[in-house]
Amino acid sequence: MQAMTNKELEYVIDSMSNEDLLMKTCAAAAAVSTHPAVKSCCEAMVHTHQANYNTLLQSLQQHQTIAPMN
Template sequence: MMQPMTNKELEYVIDSMSNEDLLMKTSAAAAAASTHPEVKRCCEQMTKLHQTNYNTLMQALQQHQSVAPMN
């Protein structure tokens, strides 16, 4: 059975989501500003990677929500 996240774990996941969001926005801005096709493609791939990471962290939160203690 899945155990609820501790407060420290929850804070870590939230911080990680914030970091992934910032990296996603930064790489998207770099892709939009780039005129070099290879650099643009690389930045677009990084944007997708950070979106995937963000979504994975969100899913982890949602899975643990069902076992979180109710206060």
């Protein structure tokens, strides 16, 4: 595996920010929803975005172990 380029790192970080925002938005929607199906769907999406965030975080952590030291 090769270390990520700066551009790839920026993309991963932007994606993590987007996933974080989506988690918060879905959690807020779930909190105010009175319809059980909508609430359940929003809660499921929170878990999906959390999983995506964790995958991106793992990518950064793997990069850290192979990145050249400056």
